[in-house]
Amino acid sequence: MSNYHIKHLEEYFQVYRKSIREPENFWEEVAEEHFLWRKKWDSVLDWDFAKPEVTWFKGAKLNITENCIDRHLATRANKTAILFEPNNPNEPSEKITYEQLYKRVNKFANVLKKQGIKKGDRVCIYLPMIPELAISVLACARIGAIHSVVFAGFSATALTTRINDCDCQMVITSDGSYRGAKTIDLKSIVDEALKSCPGVKTVLVAKRIHSKITMKTGRDYWLQPLLDEASSDCNAEIMDAEDPLFILYTSGSTGKPKGMVHTTAGYMVYTAYTFKNVFQYKESDVYWCTADVGWITGHSYIIYGPLANGATTLMFEGVPSYPDFGRFWEIVQKHKVTQFYTAPTAIRALAKEGVELIEKHDLSSLKVLGSVGEPINEEAWHWYNDNVGKKKSPIVDTWWQTETGGIMITPIPFVTPTKPTYATLPFIGIQPALMDENGQEIKGNQVEGRLCIKFPWPSIARTIWGNHERYRETYFSAYKNNYFTGDGALRDEVGYYRITGRVDDVIIVSGHNLGTAPIEDAINEHPAVAESAIVGFPHDIKGNALYGYVILKDVGETRNHDNLRKEINQIITEHIGPIAKLDKIQFTSGLPKTRSGKIMRRILRKIACKETANLGDTSTLLNPEVVNEIIENAL
Ligand code: 7RM
Numbered sequence: 001m002s003n004y005h006i007k008h009l010e011e012y013f014q015v016y017r018k019s020i021r022e023p024e025n026f027w028e029e030v031a032e033e034h035f036l037w038r039k040k041w042d043s044v045l046d047w048d049f050a051k052p053e054v055t056w057f058k059g060a061k062l063n064i065t066e067n068c069i070d071r072h073l074a075t076r077a078n079k080t081a082i083l084f085e086p087n088n089p090n091e092p093s094e095k096i097t098y099e100q101l102y103k104r105v106n107k108f109a110n111v112l113k114k115q116g117i118k119k120g121d122r123v124c125i126y127l128p129m130i131p132e133l134a135i136s137v138l139a140c141a142r143i144g145a146i147h148s149v150v151f152a153g154f155s156a157t158a159l160t161t162r163i164n165d166c167d168c169q170m171v172i173t174s175d176g177s178y179r180g181a182k183t184i185d186l187k188s189i190v191d192e193a194l195k196s197c198p199g200v201k202t203v204l205v206a207k208r209i210h211s212k213i214t215m216k217t218g219r220d221y222w223l224q225p226l227l228d229e230a231s232s233d234c235n236a237e238i239m240d241a242e243d244p245l246f247i248l249y250t251s252g253s254t255g256k257p258k259g260m261v262h263t264t265a266g267y268m269v270y271t272a273y274t275f276k277n278v279f280q281y282k283e284s285d286v287y288w289c290t291a292d293v294g295w296i297t298g299h300s301y302i303i304y305g306p307l308a309n310g311a312t313t314l315m316f317e318g319v320p321s322y323p324d325f326g327r328f329w330e331i332v333q334k335h336k337v338t339q340f341y342t343a344p345t346a347i348r349a350l351a352k353e354g355v356e357l358i359e360k361h362d363l364s365s366l367k368v369l370g371s372v373g374e375p376i377n378e379e380a381w382h383w384y385n386d387n388v389g390k391k392k393s394p395i396v397d398t399w400w401q402t403e404t405g406g407i408m409i410t411p412i413p414f415v416t417p418t419k420p421t422y423a424t425l426p427f428i429g430i431q432p433a434l435m436d437e438n439g440q441e442i443k444g445n446q447v448e449g450r451l452c453i454k455f456p457w458p459s460i461a462r463t464i465w466g467n468h469e470r471y472r473e474t475y476f477s478a479y480k481n482n483y484f485t486g487d488g489a490l491r492d493e494v495g496y497y498r499i500t501g502r503v504d505d506v507i508i509v510s511g512h513n514l515g516t517a518p519i520e521d522a523i524n525e526h527p528a529v530a531e532s533a534i535v536g537f538p539h540d541i542k543g544n545a546l547y548g549y550v551i552l553k554d555v556g557e558t559r560n561h562d563n564l565r566k567e568i569n570q571i572i573t574e575h576i577g578p579i580a581k582l583d584k585i586q587f588t589s590g591l592p593k594t595r596s597g598k599i600m601r602r603i604l605r606k607i608a609c610k611e612t613a614n615l616g617d618t619s620t621l622l623n624p625e626v627v628n629e630i631i632e633n634a635l
Contacts, residue, residue: 004034006277006428012415019429020455026429027056027458031269035308036071037062038238041265047456049483052476054456055242056266063236064245064268065142068307069105070236072098080312083286084131085331087178087318093335096131098310101138104131104227106234108139111226115202117170119144119237122247124168124200126150126159126190128177129317132206132223133293134303136172141245144237148247148259151294152177152184154577156192158257162249163197166259166465170202172223176209180322187213241265247465248296250402251506251515252474259465260402266458267300268308270406274427275305278396279368280413285338288314289370290328290346295512296402297372300459301341305406320346326357333361340388341370341398343511344380348541351383358387368413369395373511374543375499381420399423399499401485402513403475405459408432409497422496431455434491435479448490450503452482505601507536507544512579516601519546519582522575523568528552528559533591533599534582537608545583547608549630555589584608584635590626592618603627607634 003015003026019026024044031041042059072079077099084094096104117123123145127133133149140147150162163171171194177184187205191214194200203220205213215222239245245264249257279287287306291297293315306313314335320328328350332340350357369389376384376397385395394413400406408430409423416424426432434442434449442449460483464471478484488500502508505516516534523532530553539545550568569581592600603615612631618624 003428004030004273004276006412006415009415012412012425012428016426016428020431023429023455027269030273031057031265034272035062035269036067041241045456049456049476049481052472054460054462056269056456056458057241060241060265061238062241062265062268063142063144063239064264064304064308065105065138066236067268067272068138068304069098069102072310073102076310079310081307082131082134083312083314083335085314085316085318085335087180087322089323089327089330094131101135103232104135105138105142106232107227107230108135109142109234110230111204111223112139112143112145112170113234114226114230115170115204115221117143117145119239120146120244121170122146122148122166122168124148124150124159124163124171126152126171126173126186127206128152128174128179128184128186128208129292129315130174130177130206130208131315132172132174134315137246137293137299137303142234142236144239144243146244146247148249149294149299150249151292152186153292153294153579155574156189157575158577159189159193160196161256162259163193163200165249165256166247167199168197169199170204171200172204172206174206174208175213176211178209178317180319183209183211185211185213191216239264242462244462246299248299248402250296251513251518255470255517257518258467258470258474260461261463261465262405262459263462266460267405268304270457270459271300271305272308274407275301275311276309277412278398278407278410278427279339279341279370281306281309281311281339283310285367286312286314286335286365287339287341288316288331288335288337289341290316290320291341291343291372296405297341300406320350324357325350325353326360329358329361329363332363332366336365338365339368339370340366341372343373344371344376345374345510345541345543347371347376347380347384348543351380351387352541355387363388363390366393369393371395371397372400374508375501376421378420385420394418397421397423399487399497403461404453404457405461406457408453408457409499419492419496422492422498424496426497429457432489432497433482434489435482439479445491445493445495448488448500450479451485451487451489451497451499452479453485454482456483507534507546509536509539509544509546509579510542514546514576514580518576519548519572519580522572522580523548523550525575526564526568526571528554528564529568531591533601533604535601535605535608537584537605539583546580547584547586547604547635548582549586549588549591549604551590552587561587586630586633586635588626588630588633590623590629592624592627592630593622604630607631610634
């Protein structure tokens, strides 16, 4: 029996049980039946969470692009693989068929080779949401180079850190990007970043906005002329199952960003299998995920998962508000989108604009709605369900992480009955556990705890680039023999999960994970700042916004505080990017600290959230008097 496509609840339970009782047999069958292997594996799974070490399909040989492109040519050569919708609605959309994708990826792969890129080399991709982004990702995979996509909203400093951390030899970028009514000068951000990246030998530049930019001789090349000369045949590099496919950076609660390493075979099998089931993808569907490829959602569910299933995946360059807040609905109507996958922050922003813009468009093609990135609040869930889904299209609230590679807890549409704000049941093969403060598993239903995963799944990140010890410490040290997610969750009376949010110092703002430490480090670079602490507070649209408490070096600082606030946000923009700007900045003479010198963020969080009635235990504070001062001046 093929378990590739689950259609009923009993089937879900049956397949789930099998995937837990006989995980190796289960994943072996999925891998065997649905993918193209150059050589089969010697063993399905080897693992030890104590080390930690996980390998799937050891000894197998394959290339993921043969699975995402070549094998579809026999039956889907003229089917649209990538449907590109530009920022400007008056510019035509572009359909790239599987056959065209094959040629364009091969040409690009040959350009990479000609520039000296080999298997195992790292290539940084810093591009807007244009076809070249997906094509360059696939071109790297074609020749076995490890791509490291950096979201094009990150600043030059953030780009420098990411390029240097994994020693990228090449950067692929564009002359600029369109974002709504704005244009962004990407190339000069790259130029700035590369001042401190001695390892980068080559920059390939795609033309998008036709702006005048400076090209550094011997380093920078326009992409198009190189593609024009390149052959459209390029043999796929035969990769080992566990060869790294990509690195993707995610912020941690402390220190520099973590370069999560995903490998080839397990990642492919899991993203393909989840895509098929979580979106109930059918051959003629048009699937649209609004994420940026700069995030894991774009890697797994714009590129690899959909293409591994021979799907049509829509790539949108623009923003939900341009030319107006009806743009998403206009696109759904224009392309008869069947699956629509977005983030709660976008849903809340759209809900605020009212339903008139929805009613002007025909959304009857929609079958499945998805949500990802942060907990979806009840109000947003109902608005999405009632107005976009017309109570007919199930919402799949998909919980997962950069580290998990693929969707972990989610309803299967038309299979799992949904429940507002609940991600519902673990996906096939996933074994969640809730833990108490003492590291013990909390069994039974109607309980709440810290969310762990007990058993490996094929797309778990294998390490942090260059720092395996940090990988162990971050994910495998808190709970013995478990992967710790950093999230809290509750399990209701029927066993459905609701993710309650981060339990560490990561704050999710508009669906972007932001660690507090790197933002504090940036603020502390301001010459007038002595110390700072960042917390999150609830925000109608962003989910959370950032509140900064700042101690100035000169307590009697006479300069205008509003100017200082602007300068602080400017520094944050330069170091991380505009997504990390603070909504509120309060200047204070001190921060509440424990005797061991730790800032008591719990108190600062309560003040920022205006929950000062009960501040909890403040007896261990070294300086309790500062709390009143902070409350009195709270913003
Ligand atoms: C896919 C992605 C991961 C963190 C994760 C959670 C939060 C993501 C949901 C969610 C509640 C969801 N990767 N998160 N999805 N919380 N419900 N459906 O977002 O690495 O960027 O973020 O996002 O806190 O740990 S990510």
